[in-house]
Amino acid sequence: MGEVVVVGRHPDDRLARSPVLLRTSFAEGELPAVRRRLEQVARGCGLTPDEAYDWVIAVNELMANAIRHGGGAGALRVWRDGDLYCEVGDRGTGFAAGPYLAPRARPMPSPHGGMGLWIAQRMTGEMWIESGPSGTVVRIRTPLPAPERPFA
Numbered sequence: 001m002g003e004v005v006v007v008g009r010h011p012d013d014r015l016a017r018s019p020v021l022l023r024t025s026f027a028e029g030e031l032p033a034v035r036r037r038l039e040q041v042a043r044g045c046g047l048t049p050d051e052a053y054d055w056v057i058a059v060n061e062l063m064a065n066a067i068r069h070g071g072g073a074g075a076l077r078v079w080r081d082g083d084l085y086c087e088v089g090d091r092g093t094g095f096a097a098g099p100y101l102a103p104r105a106r107p108m109p110s111p112h113g114g115m116g117l118w119i120a121q122r123m124t125g126e127m128w129i130e131s132g133p134s135g136t137v138v139r140i141r142t143p144l145p146a147p148e149r150p151f152a
Contacts (some may be wrong), residue, residue: 025076
């Protein structure tokens with residue numbers, strides 16, 4: 001379902017200037033409260049309960065990766081610009097995103113993880129990754145239903 005693209009900056013940075021629906025930092029132990037807020041945002045944007053569940057799982061995987069691999073904490077930003085966008089950033093040492101980019105078979109779980117990006121990629125419409133020595137930013141886009149138009 002998802003497409004992964006590596007970019008230096010998002011190809012359309014006007015998205016980053018759209019009104020923010022949720023902005024918060026997080027650390028271990030805080031994810032349940034953040035997930036509840038994410039669910040409210042998703043439902044408020046018109047996602048069905050199942051779609052909202054999938055989106056929250058995808059974002060949770062990104063947050064868990066930030067905690068586990070990115071220095072123990074992260075920052076989350078959610079906005080709407082036609083579709084629903086979420087960005088999770090951390091201050092870790094970065095990673096080589098290449099092996100995670102191409103569509104691939106389900107990875108084998110390991111003691112070090114290995115499934116978070118794969119799960120997030122499949123539960124969203126599109127994913128971008130920017131990673132380097134000062135941290136990682138993962139941005140996902142999830143299509144929203146078109147607003148209903150009244151009959152003329």
